[in-house]
Amino acid sequence: MIVLSLWGEYADVLAKGFFQRALIESVLIGILCGIVGTFVVLRGYAFIGDALAHATFPGVAIAYLWRASVLGGALAAGFVTSFLIGWVARHRKVSNDTAIGVLFAGAFALGVVIVSRATTYTKDISSLLFGDVIGVSQRDIVILLVTGVLIVGTVAFCYRDLLLAAFDPTFAAAIGRPVGLIDALTLGLLTLTIVVGLQTVGNILIVALVVTPSATARLLTDRVPVMMLLGATIGGLSGAVGLLASYPLELAPGATIVIVATLAFFLALALSPKHGWLFSAIERRRKVEDGRRMVKVPLTQDWEKR
Amino acid sequence: MNGSSNLEAVSLRDLTVVYRDVMALEQVTVDVASGAVTGIIGPNGAGKTTLLKTVAGLHPTAGGTIRIFGGPVGASRERFAYVPQREAVDWQFPVRVIDVVRMGRFARTRVGRLRREDREIASAALNDVGMADLSSRQIGELSGGQQQRVFIARALAQQADLLILDEPFAGIDAASQESIYQLLHRLKGLGKTVLLSTHDLTTARYHCDDAIFLNRRLIAAGPVEETFSLETLEQTYGGRLLHLHGDHGVLVR
Numbered sequence: 001m002i003v004l005s006l007w008g009e010y011a012d013v014l015a016k017g018f019f020q021r022a023l024i025e026s027v028l029i030g031i032l033c034g035i036v037g038t039f040v041v042l043r044g045y046a047f048i049g050d051a052l053a054h055a056t057f058p059g060v061a062i063a064y065l066w067r068a069s070v071l072g073g074a075l076a077a078g079f080v081t082s083f084l085i086g087w088v089a090r091h092r093k094v095s096n097d098t099a100i101g102v103l104f105a106g107a108f109a110l111g112v113v114i115v116s117r118a119t120t121y122t123k124d125i126s127s128l129l130f131g132d133v134i135g136v137s138q139r140d141i142v143i144l145l146v147t148g149v150l151i152v153g154t155v156a157f158c159y160r161d162l163l164l165a166a167f168d169p170t171f172a173a174a175i176g177r178p179v180g181l182i183d184a185l186t187l188g189l190l191t192l193t194i195v196v197g198l199q200t201v202g203n204i205l206i207v208a209l210v211v212t213p214s215a216t217a218r219l220l221t222d223r224v225p226v227m228m229l230l231g232a233t234i235g236g237l238s239g240a241v242g243l244l245a246s247y248p249l250e251l252a253p254g255a256t257i258v259i260v261a262t263l264a265f266f267l268a269l270a271l272s273p274k275h276g277w278l279f280s281a282i283e284r285r286r287k288v289e290d291g292r293r294m295v296k297v298p299l300t301q302d303w304e305k306r
Numbered sequence: 307m308n309g310s311s312n313l314e315a316v317s318l319r320d321l322t323v324v325y326r327d328v329m330a331l332e333q334v335t336v337d338v339a340s341g342a343v344t345g346i347i348g349p350n351g352a353g354k355t356t357l358l359k360t361v362a363g364l365h366p367t368a369g370g371t372i373r374i375f376g377g378p379v380g381a382s383r384e385r386f387a388y389v390p391q392r393e394a395v396d397w398q399f400p401v402r403v404i405d406v407v408r409m410g411r412f413a414r415t416r417v418g419r420l421r422r423e424d425r426e427i428a429s430a431a432l433n434d435v436g437m438a439d440l441s442s443r444q445i446g447e448l449s450g451g452q453q454q455r456v457f458i459a460r461a462l463a464q465q466a467d468l469l470i471l472d473e474p475f476a477g478i479d480a481a482s483q484e485s486i487y488q489l490l491h492r493l494k495g496l497g498k499t500v501l502l503s504t505h506d507l508t509t510a511r512y513h514c515d516d517a518i519f520l521n522r523r524l525i526a527a528g529p530v531e532e533t534f535s536l537e538t539l540e541q542t543y544g545g546r547l548l549h550l551h552g553d554h555g556v557l558v559r
Contacts, residue, residue, distance in 0.1 A: 042399065160412050167399050168409070174362045174388035175413035175464070176380075222400045222444040 010248055018134055023243055025136045025144060026257060029197045030209065030239030032148045034231030035155060036193040037214030038224065039186055042166045047097065048187070050207040051104035053194045055081035057111030057203050060128055065118060071143065074195040081107045082187065108203075131202035131254035133243065140199055147196045151189055162186060163224060200239075201254035212261040213238060219268040219275050234264055315340035315468045315499040316361055320370035323353070323360050329522065330356040333370065336518055336527045338501050340375070340467070343490055345514035345530075346503040349543050352521045354503035355391070358472050361501075362388040374468065384413065386468040387461035391476060392453055397446045404441045406456050407432050410463025431462035435489060451482025458489065469493065471502040475509070487513040507539070 013019050040049055059077025063070045081103055089099035115125050127135070155162065164172040165182040173179045190210070197206045217230035242257030249256070270277050316338035323331040331353045338344050346354045359365045361372055363379040374382035387410070410431065411424040420428075432438050435455040440448065445456065454474050461469050469490075475483045487509065490500050494515075504510050510517060510530070517533045519525035519542045526538045 157417060160417065164409060164412060167401065167406075168390065168395050170359075170364065170390040170394050171388065171409070171460075173364050174383075174390075176363075176383045177412075218400065222446075223402065223405075224400055227400055 006248070013247055018136075019247070021136045021138065021141060022133045022253065023240060024141055025133055025200055026239030026243045026253070027236045028141070028144050028148060028239075029200045030213065030235030030237070030257070030261075031232040032144075032151060032193055032235070033197060033209045034213040034217065034233065034235030035152060035228050036189050037210045037212075037235070038217070038228045038231050039155075039162055039166055040190055040210055041214040041218055042224070043186065045186070045190065046207065046211045048100065049190055049194065049210050051085075051100045052078055052082065052187075052191050053198075053203050053206045054104040054108040056191075056195060056198065057108050057128075058114060059111075060198065060203065061111040061114040064124065064128060065114065070198070071195055074198055075191070077107065077111075078191045078195065082191070111203075127202075129202045129204050130252055131198065131200050131205070133200045133253045133257075136199060144196050144199075147192060151192055154185070154189060158182070158185060201257060205254055205258045208258040208261060209235065209238075212258070212265050216261070216265045216268045219265075219272040222274065234261070238264060313340060314338060314373075315375060316501060317373040317376075318361075318370065319373075321357075321360065321367060321372060322369035323356055323365060324368040325356055325365070331360070332523050334520070334524045335370075336524050338499065338518075339516060340499045341494065341497065342515040343487075343494055343500040343513065344502070344516040344518060345510040346501070346518045346520055347505070347507060347510055347542065348520040348525075349505065352542070354505075354520060355472055357520065358388075358470050358501070358503055362386065362470055364388070384464075385466055386470055387464040387466035389457045389461050389469065389471040389474065391472045392450065392457070392474075393476070397448075397453060399445065401445060402442050403437060403445060403448070403456050404428060404432060406445060407459045407463050410460040413464060427465065428459075428463045431459040432456075434462055434493075435459040449482070450478045451486065454478060454482070454486055455489070458486070458493075462493070467497070468499045468501065471500065473503050473505075475504055475506055483509060 040046060056074035056078045059073035059075070059080075060070050061073075062068070062077075063073030085096075085099045085103050088094055088103065089096045094102075112125070115128065118124050161172070161177055161182045162185070164177060165179050165186070169179050172182070193210060194206050197209060200206075201209055213235035214227065214231040216234050217227045220230055221227050238261035239257055242260040243253050245251070245260070246253040246256035268276065271279075273279055314337040318334050318336050321331055321334040322329070334357065346357060348354050356365060360367060361374070361379070363383070372379055375385055377385075407428045408420060408425065411420055411428060415421060415424055429438070429441070432441055435458050437452065437455050437459060440452065445453065448456065458469070458471070458474075461471075474486060478486070483506070490502075491513070494500060502514075511534050514530055516528060517530045518527045519533060519538050521542050521544075525542045526533045
């Protein structure tokens with residue numbers, strides 16, 4: 001009886017507009033992250049992605065305090081910080097990742113300081129840092145949809161260039177492709193994805209949503225188009241399962257989505273037919289046994305023949 | 307010295323390249339004959355890779371001129387194919403052998419599906435290097451020699467007249483090296499020009515038609531029979547030469 005009444009309560013929530021909007025938002029951002037994440041994983045941009053996500057925070061904070069567009073603020077802060085990273089890294093004694101490390105932490109701290117001026121500090125900062133998917137409006141979904149179509153369209157249109165620049169940039173340059181521009185495009189798409197995803201899982205966890213589903217997909221296939229498709233599927237499913245599980249378990253939705261994606265990753269790591277622990281172990285054992293069987297062949301005779 | 311002559315696949319005049327404030331190449335003037343296999347020979351840091359990259363338009367010049375089949379590099383992109391060093395690429399990348407070869411067609415078909423013709427050209431190129439049966443393998447499962455063949459197939463798919471190969475034999479066993487040289491000579495028979503860099507003197511002596519000895523400056527260039535002299539080698543390698551006379555040529559330390 002208790003179970004039934006709990007289910008009834010759950011079903012009531014599922015029917016509510018705010019929850020359905022949250023569900024749509026989570027699934028869409030999961031799909032989008034899976035697609036863009038493919039190139040993030042293939043290029044080893046996880047750290048840069050994390051940096052970009054943190055770097056958007058002062059923009060988010062200012063926009064929040066001024067009641068301006070959070071997306072606009074995040075984008076502006078992301079681009080300003082990227083530009084600063086490029087500028088600082090030009091100094092001979094500052095390497096690229098040092099510049100990223102210094103600036104993203106600095107930008108992030110600036111964001112925290114700005115928010116700490118607000119009166120409702122604790123509440124605000126947690127919804128900004130960890131996302132507020134339950135508070136998604138219809139307008140947010142429309143923005144996500146439009147941005148998503150734009151991003152996916154760009155990826156489809158520039159697929160060859162994105163692939164070439166990731167696999168073999170020297171070759172890409174030799175056939176006359178603008179590799180620097182393609183790199184900038186990759187980072188631009190990543191920034192845009194991060195910014196539209198902030199609402200769902202927040203600044204700190206968004207990088208997980210960009211990286212983890214695609215990393216999981218990478219374990220399951222050896223083909224880029226399949227990896228994109230799988231990444232999008234895993235991302236979308238993580239969004240749905242995470243959100244649906246978070247309500248009855250009374251967990252933070254954004255973090256639950258990331259946990260589900262992380263569990264999927266470990267599942268793939270253990271069970272992937274091609275690259276997983278389990279099947280590799282079986283394969284190794286089989287090889288050892290083959291080896292043993294081969295040892296049983298009378299070696300001495302073989303040598304004597306020679 | 308006639309720059310528009312088609313006898314020279316590559317023609318360098320006073321080529322000077324500066325790389326990270328260091329003079330990497332200094333006033334190199336040399337011609338690469340078309341329809342030959344030419345090896346660029348020199349010690350590490352001699353500027354072999356820099357020279358090839360500059361010819362392929364991947365490095366700016368600080369002085370001098372480069373002509374490819376009589377034209378400037380930018381206008382000749384479709385006439386040469388550049389094959390980077392094997393280690394420049396992550397071989398765990400999730401692509402199959404045929405996918406890499408098809409990249410050779412990307413220069414001409416940039417968006418949309420590859421045309422059937424492009425796919426056929428790629429398959430034929432893979433067949434030409436003797437790898438047709440490994441077409442759907444993941445590239446990480448290949449041996450070093452096979453990986454190099456895939457790269458050469460991609461260059462063939464570009465249908466270029468000049469193949470530029472940067473250290474194609476690095477990390478490849480002797481047998482594979484031998485068979486890749488054979489492949490390159492077969493391609494020469496089909497009218498291709500091959501320009502490669504190597505630090506393996508012995509095999510270069512036996513398998514290249516022409517040699518360019520380089521150590522930041524041009525030391526010597528011409529047919530191997532004429533250029534492979536103790537004097538040239540000593541000039542190229544400085545005091546680091548350990549020579550053992552005999553049928554197998556020279557060893558370099």
